[in-house]
Amino acid sequence: MMILALELQPPELYKHVHELVRLSFPEYEICQEIAADADIYLRISRIKSGPQLYLHAQLQEGLRISRISCEYPLDMNGLQEDHEISRLTRVFVYRLLCQHLGKNINPYGILTGVRPLKLLHRWLDQGDSLEQILARLEQDFCLQPDVAERLAQIAGNNRPFLHSAREAKQKISIYIGIPFCSSRCYYCSFPGAILTDYTVQMKPFLNSLRQEIEVMGECINELGLKTENIYWGGGTPSILAEDDLESLFNLLAQYRLTSTVTETTVEAGRPDTLSKSKLELLKALGVNRICINPQTMQDTTLQLIGRGHSRTDIINMVQKVRDVGIPIINMDLIIGLPGEGMAEYQNTLAQILELRPENITVHSLAVKKGSRLAAAQGKKLMHELAGEVQTGIHYIGRTLQEKEYQPYYLYRQKYMKANVENIGYALPGRCCNYNIQMMEERQTIIGLGGGAGSKFVNPSDWSLTNLHSPKDPLAYTLHLPEQLARKVDKLKALN
Template identity: 45%
Template sequence: MIIYFSYQPEYLYDALHELIRMAYPDAALVRDNTGPADMEIAVNLKERTHIVSVQGSIKEGTRATAEQQGFELEMGEDGRRNEIKKRARTFMLRLLEKHLGQPVNSYGILTGMRPVKLIHRFLDQGMQKQDIVSRLEHEYRLQREKADLLVEVAGNERPCLLDPESARRLVSIYIGIPYCPGRCNYCSFSGAVLHNYRSELVPFLAALRKEMEAIGLLINNLGFKVQSIYLGGGTPTVLSTEDMSRLFELLYHRYISSATVEITVEAGRPDTLNPAKLRQLEKLGVDRVCINPQSMNDFTLLQIGRNHNREGVVRSVEWAREAGIKNINMDLIVGFPGETLRENMYTAEKILLLHPENITVHTLAIKRGSRMAEMGKAVDSAQRVEEVRQGVDCFAAVFRQAGYLPYYLYRQKYMRASMENTGYSLKGHLCLYNIQMMEERQTIVGLGGGGASKFVNPGDWSLSSLYNPRNPDSYVENVETLIRRKVDKLKALP
């Protein structure tokens, strides 16, 4: 489906685009009406001093839906633009739901990645939880179950958030190793499948050590302490034991101290693991590993391009336990083609037999450029949307009954059924890095390929961001510039 989308003024694009995409996830939204379109959506907003009027229409074949609304602005100039955007989103949601005759998005007008941040802002203002739920329902148009979930997640996270004084001295570190042994069919990044260790990883690691040395020295000179470290990717366990040891040697020299309470390594691909590698990680001080099956159904694993089966997952977890790893996370994905509630239940049962401390349930996001998108697997029928929702609800019910609490949550573009990704944890095993990274209440320094840095001002929790290129060649080529930019940002922190 091709949808022609026009709007006035220009700043409405970001406010409205995501809502339309959630209503029509597989449509192509175009702004230049140079050819035929299956649907036309138009919004026109006019501002006066204290009054805003908005008109909108949807034309689809012989069917047309129209709405108009006027509202008063009660706030000053500082918050005017944000208030107009919020009102415009509410208007667009109502227009879409009127046209479709059904709800568009269980999260109402919240389309961003980090909806729980809003809850923490309300809690900072002294609002009670029941008042927050009511506000989410009526002002932001969330369904009650999602409003309850966001408030519950925020409550579980709250004890782990830093106060402003602690946030001025504690940082966390992300190190990106953007290589995998193969490419999964739902992955949209094809540039970092490891083909030749010597020609690809060796120059990348040399650039990474250069960045780690420079930033580690500065962190120490500025008096920061590292609270948590997360080695992500890609799949960091593609590293040889020698290179992993060298990386940790540098970590202990520049980053790890008595303030470091958590070290995570993504061991996401079971086909990169063996007993010796896991014993090495434990000896290096790693206390949390992620072993990510995505599904425990062998047919699905074959279809999505994973080079392991269910037994390989079980073996890897057993090796990790034998090595003495204290915390294991396991990622699952809801929404794979061919998986229904029956397959989801099977996966949940097999995962619980392994007793992981953390389980992260993702909703499949099929992005352009992935093999699934190229194979035409991205289409959502009404039945498929319902199956995905049932799968998410199934995992939530089964894991809650087993004693797991939802402790962090985020959303992504192109998610099936417009749902969420939720991390579940047994009590006492919450991943600090996940919470700090998602709620943006701590400076995160991202190193390596794809490393995202968030520089936080604890005075008002405002932040600025820097992103390292995910492509390894681009990272190696630009590492000196990346270091300079990061140094400037760290020195400017209050």
């Protein structure tokens, strides 16, 4: 592994610049120790003196040396000044890296976070127009014009779904995590457990989940909160047996957690976990959105990544969902799967469009630590494939919009092949409300079950506290008492 030595003065510059450096040199290990044998040296210093900010940097790669120095006047105070110093530092480092490498290192400019749209909504809250926001993104945050326009378009599309502070005090969503899968897909590091014995593994987990529904249900009722959306994720929640699904839905109803719900989604990523009778049951229980996730419609790739289903299984399952009458189908696609290129992306998209799902979510392959793909692919290979992934993402985005699909939420992932984004598209009037609330973090989400994340949102300033339950079912059960106590405390503290 090649080494990039990063010398920072002061050392806390790390949190501002690390991600930009990683994006620029993905195949290097970044090291903050003094390293005599490093392949690249990057030294950055920042001094604030009165109302002036001074930045100096030198990047040495073999015999090539790039240096820049800048001086910025500061005319603000307090938190505002801190934010401006952070922005100026990132712009400075971004320019140095682009200059040294002779290319744009990040289409998102100095934005490296997972949820860039939150910034746009903050500006819209302040009364800024989309035109002002576009100009600021390009000039002050160095975004490529097409990326800035895409963000502005998505913010415009999902803005009507965001609640006022008063509404956000009353409405919540519930996420229920079932952390079991029938087998492990090669690219995934998520599943808490592979289900080999339903009775032995699932029953104790469900006892804990029931306990969690009861305790949180009481708390939600006591606080007078209304549940707007319920989202069953995982893992693979459709792996649940029909009698367990029914009893869990009944328990939610018993605690009045379903009476105000307008959207209930069940992820059924693997069609081998769904039968016609299970679909009929889900429909009868009020499920109105279901995720049938092919990832690709190429049988060779599906085998290679261990999905355990074929393209024909997907087509048949979509037909069954249509027959049963669940009104919204989401289909997930992954761009960047091994062995695939533009020809496969085009063919997969053409097949999906024939099925006309209401929602299509396009993911760029995130090679996560711990997945089999991460072990199989070195960082260098990922970097080399980045260009094709980006071209594929753009092709799919363009084609979907020509076919009436509109982008309505977006998030980025770290360790992603091309450092691009995941985007949810919907036919007109078919956006998934839960996804918007979850991404824009404008509503409290109570996570129940294994691997479930809770988001406690304070509407007075939209500040956020996250809490995650263990995804391993045994650890989930073991830590449930303290997790439940913390969830109840945090929810009560907001109300």
